[in-house]
Amino acid sequence: MNYEVSTLPKKNFYEKVYAVVMQIPEGKVATYGQIAMLCGSPKAARAVGYALHVNPSPGIIPCHRIVNREGGLAKSFAFGGIDRQKELLEKEGVKVDIDTVDLKVFLWDSSNFILE
DNA sequence: ACCATGACTCCAT
C-alpha cells in the first residue's frame, strides 16, 4: 500500500517550525496559524508558539517576526519582552503600532512557499 | 497513560 506523508513525526514539528520561521523574509511577519499550516497542522498554532518559547535561539530563529492573528506582538516574548521585538521589527522596516503590526502590509505571503 | 500548561484561534455575545 501507499505510505503517505500523513504520519509525520511530532518531534520534528519543532524543527519544521524553525525551518519555516527562518524562511520568513526580512521586513515581513507571519502568524502562528500560518506557520502551523505550513507545518502540516493548521490548528497547531499553540504548539508553534510553544516551540518558539522552548527554543530561545535569537539570531538563528527570527521569532520576533512571529505575531498572532491580529498582528499583535507576543505578550511573553522570550527575550527582552515586547519592546525588544518591536524594536527588531521596526529595524527591519516593519512598522509597529505600540504592540501591533499591520498585517495588510507586512504579512508574509507564503502562498507560494513549500516546506521541504 | 493522565493531567496541567501555553508566544493561539474561532465563535458567540
Added chain:
DNA sequence: CATGGAGCCATGG
C-alpha cells in the same frame, strides 16, 4: 473591536 468560553496541538511531570 472587547470579553468570555471552547477547541486544538505538542510538551513535560
